[in-house]
Amino acid sequence: MSTPLAQRSQAELEKLQEELSAAYKGLTAAQGGNQLKLDLSRGKPGAEQLDLSNGLEEALGGDFFSADGTDTRNYGGIRGISEARELGAQLMGVPANEIIAGGNSSLTMMHLVLRTAMDIGLWGDQRRWSNCPTAKILTPVPGYDRHFALAEHFGLEMVNVPMNDDGPDMQAALELVANDDNIKGIWCVPKYANPTGCTYSDAVVDAIAALPQHAKADDFVVMWDNAYAVHDLDEHGEQLKSIRDAAITKDTQAHIVQFASTSKITHAGSGVAFIAGADNVLANLEKHMAVFTIGPDKVNQLRHARFLQGRLKEHMAAHAAIIRPKFDLVLKSFEQELGSFDIATWTKPKGGYFVSLDLQPGLAKEVVAMAKAVGLTLTPAGATFPGDHDPEDRNMRIAPTFGSLDEINAAMDILTLCIKLASVRKLVSDQT
Ligand SMILES: Cc1ncc(COP(=O)(O)O)c(C=O)c1O
Incomplete structure (x- = not known):
């Protein structure tokens, strides 16, 4: 269990900032010019979910009445x-x-x-x-x-x-x-x-x-x-x-x-x-x-x-079986990577298509831009407010349904790294 960022000394924060910056730079270098294409912005069903309804095509069997x-x-x-x-x-x-x-x-x-x-x-x-x-x-x-x-x-x-x-x-x-x-x-x-x-x-x-x-x-x-x-x-x-x-x-x-x-x-x-x-x-x-x-x-x-x-419930249970592990992955990653740092809060929905994440004020746009620069597309910061204006610039919408588990895993590594780096940078600059 690590100490919340806000309780760390300036020296500790600076050291952590160096480590995280190196990890972030490493992301770009590791791609060797091949930009990643990950996306947590789309509130769409994934292909596996769409496949659950391919039977629609045969549902009429020629009887249109x-x-x-x-x-x-x-x-x-x-x-x-x-x-x-x-x-x-x-x-x-x-x-x-x-x-x-x-x-x-x-x-x-x-x-x-x-x-x-x-x-x-x-x-x-x-x-x-x-x-x-x-x-x-x-x-x-x-x-x-x-x-x-x-x-x-x-x-x-x-x-x-x-x-x-x-x-x-x-x-x-x-x-x-x-x-x-x-x-x-x-x-x-x-x-x-x-x-x-x-x-x-x-x-x-x-x-x-x-x-x-x-x-x-x-x-x-x-x-x-x-x-x-x-x-x-x-x-x-x-x-x-x-x-x-x-x-x-x-x-x-x-x-x-x-x-x-x-x-x-x-x-x-x-x-x-x-x-x-x-x-x-x-x-x-x-x-x-x-x-x-x-x-x-x-x-x-x-x-x-x-x-x-007569099969709506069973059909929705089949959707849930596909998307629940994706939500679990997102929540586990937030908990493991951000939980003890005390730098963000997030919702734990029992259904629907989204997780809502609140960062420290003033960081949402920066995190979305940082993620974009290394190949991860997120819902634009501010999109959850009229006029794209989140007065505190802190809310982010995470949409885990569309990608595969591997893609979400890779995306969460990037997202949580960007959040940690942006948060520690802010604390360092606030303290100097
Ligand atoms: C709250 C809400 N309403 C409506 C829609 C879109 O619905 P439809 O496809 O029926 O137009 C969405 C899609 O994300 C949604 O989240």
Whole structure:
């Protein structure tokens, strides 16, 4: 057990800095001009995971008719076939008649909801976010960069709310929404959040369901992106309270829109995405959708429903068996290499796709650049905050799913070396 860096003498730190610098220089030299190409930035399933769903191709066996007799090869059925909505119901824990099953991306669905909320209205009345010159949305941070990109795309100002271990800081969120009618919504990744991996507690789910009641804006929307609803790393997984049940108690169902997809269940690029919401909201979304499509890819929906029918749990367990050792490797490496130095903290998620790492303030950009210089690509520092601006420059998102165990091992050696070197350098320079 070594001494935490902050308790070491200047002489000890300088010696360690020399050793680590030599190891870092050695990395470049060892490559002999052949730049490594390692990557911990991609929150994508690896090839072995994708292979789990190759059976999709045979799932139809030439039978394109859904249970109600719909010929899925033809146009129509804007809300999706009933089998696909049943699958969505299973993922999201809501009745199938409260679901639209769409194309391959839940981000497209989120775009649809924001576009409708902005310009068309989600409730068939006069309420439109664009009536307000400076519409804003709450962004729990660290959070998902594509949520920030969507908000930016629609000109929504982002208001950061800190993420705790049990979800967003609800006291801060409540105060903000109660006092500012420009705040129109909140982004949520309620289970195995991107990137912290936390699952919202029951109290947080209740408080979020109540937000529309307390909001000064009468057109407040909870964007409930449950992308990792069934993505447990172990058999039991964490339990997320149903936002639908909570919203029924508070009478706020019309202000909660849920999203999910099969992107990280089957094939990330060719899955099925879902929206769940109140009748009135779905009806208004449907009207808007009907302008740009005559219906979703129902053949793909049917393939998915048949392929996953009665075996979703077992299928997700097969994913977990592939990715759990990768998460274990990342966590073991942090523990072994950084634990006793006391220079970083990291999350230990029970599911999802990411580990969130906090360094000493001011070091994230430097570490990402140092790793890049020796062939390791990491998620850009700041990406977990709106405008790519991490005010403390300390958060990093680690995505262990895509690479092989050998690649992750090599990547972690580099990452932990860069973190140690950057941290010791900072301490040395702080003390001189
Ligand atoms: C929280 C979250 N939502 C949505 C997505 C993307 O979903 P889809 O592929 O359904 O567009 C991701 C992908 O990383 C994600 O992490």
